[in-house]
Every structure is written in C-alpha cells, then in structure tokens.
C-alpha cells in the first residue's frame with residue numbers, strides 16, 4: 243500500500259514537472275533556437291541535464307537508508323528548481339537576447355540556501371548538530387546573493403555589490419572550514435561523511451569561485467560581454483548543482499550499504 247502510494251506520488255511529481263516544462267516551452271513557436279546561438283544551446287543542454295539529474299535523485303532516494311533520504315531529496319529539489327528556471331531563462335535569452343538576471347537570482351536565492359542546508363543535513367544524518375549552523379549559513383548565503391543582485395541590477399554600485407557578496411561568501415567558507423560546521427564534521431569519525439563534506443567544501447570554494455570571477459569580468463573590468471557571462475554562469479550551475487548532488491548521493495549510498 244505504502245509502496246503504491248509512493249509510486250503514484252512520484253508519477254504525479256514527474257507529470258507536474260513535465261507539464262511546467264511544456265508550458266514554459268509554449269512560446270518557442272515564436273522564436274526557435276538558432277543553430278549558431280551557442281549561449282541559447284547551453285541553456286537548453288543544461289535544462290535537460292537538470293531534468294535528468296532531478297529524475298535520478300528522486301528515484302535514488304528509495305535506495306538509501308532513511309536518515310539519508312532527506313539529503314538526496316534536497317539534491318533533487320535543487321536540480322528540479324533549476325530545471326524550471328532554466329526553461330524560463332532559455333526562453334528569455336532565445337526570444338529577446340537579454341540576460342535573464344532576475345530568473346537567475348531567483349533560482350540562486352532558492353537553490354543556494356538549499357545546497358548549503360545540505361551541509362547541515364549530512365551532518366545531522368550521522369550525529370547531533372546545533373541548528374545555529376543552519377541559520378548562520380543561511381544568512382551568509384542571503385547576504386551574498388542580495389549584494390550580488392543589487393550590484394548586477396544596478397540598484398547599487400557594482401563594486402559595492404561585489405564587496406557585500408564576497409563578505410557573504412567568505413563567511414560561508416569560514417563556517418564550513420573553521421566554524422562549528424567544520425568542527426562537527428571533524429568530530430564525526432564517519433569516513434564517508436568526511437569525504438563527502440570535504441568534496442562539497444571544495445565545490446563551494448573552487449566551483450563557486452567561478453561566479454564572482456564572472457561578476458568581476460562582466461561588471462568590474464568590462465572584459466567580457468553578456469554572451470560569455472551567461473555561458474560562464476551556465477557552466478558553473480551545471481557543475482555546482484549536479485556534481486554537488488552526486489557527491490551527496492554517493493555518500494548516502496556508501497553509508498546505506500554499510501547500514502551506518
């Protein structure tokens with residue numbers, strides 16, 4: 243009975259995602275993707291990658307032990323939310339040639355906190371952790387994104403937006419390396435948690451560095467155009483959302499087979 247219910251729920255969830263995807267594609271009749279629109283093509287490729295990753299994570303949650311399900315589901319939420327935003331961003335780009343900054347930041351505003359919550363969730367899956375970790379990382383991510391958005395949208399000086407954004411990011415790095423989150427990880431004594439936590443931390447350090455670099459070239463030095471900035475952000479999202487989820491999934495699988 244329960245299994246039947248879960249199956250039905252899953253089918254419904256996929257149908258809803260497919261419907262949303264189809265409806266956002268309705269305008270495509272007005273402007274199809276041009277064969278030489280490589281930025282548009284990158285939006286399409288990444289949309290499909292996000293969809294595939296979402297299906298994968300949602301189905302895999304059934305294969306991990308209970309305390310890991312939440313983490314794997316959240317990985318699926320991140321790529322699912324990004325999938326929908328990518329459908330919209332692709333439409334804005336293909337039909338108007340404009341940079342879809344608003345959609346991008348709305349996506350980040352939801353997915354970045356969800357990803358950072360993963361640090362808390364994977365810790366909580368193996369040991370008791372103070373909820374303060376969760377709140378501090380959340381606030382850091384909001385400061386980072388509000389600063390970046392205000393700068394990109396021209397509400398404040400681009401340099402000021404960058405400084406505020408950097409402060410938020412550096413605070414997050416502090417928390418996961420030297421703060422309570424980092425210390426909790428070190429104390430856990432769980433090998434696959436330590437491996438996963440360290441890999442996620444590398445993504446937040448190296449993978450995430452692509453965004454401020456894109457911002458610097460796009461808004462501060464004026465070295466690149468809107469095309470390149472979109473491709474840079476797109477590639478970064480692809481790695482940082484899908485690889486991030488895969489690391490969590492593999493940690494969950496490793497801990498589940500050992501019934502840790």
Ligand SMILES: *C/C=C(C)/C=C/C=C(C)/C=C/C1=C(C)CCCC1(C)C
Nearest residue numbers: 390404407408411450453454457482
């Ligand atoms: C899935 C989306 C992700 C992981 C987006 C991450 C975005 C950032 C790490 C953005 C960082 C920024 C700074 C550190 C300073 C300048 C402004 C931002 C917002 C581009």
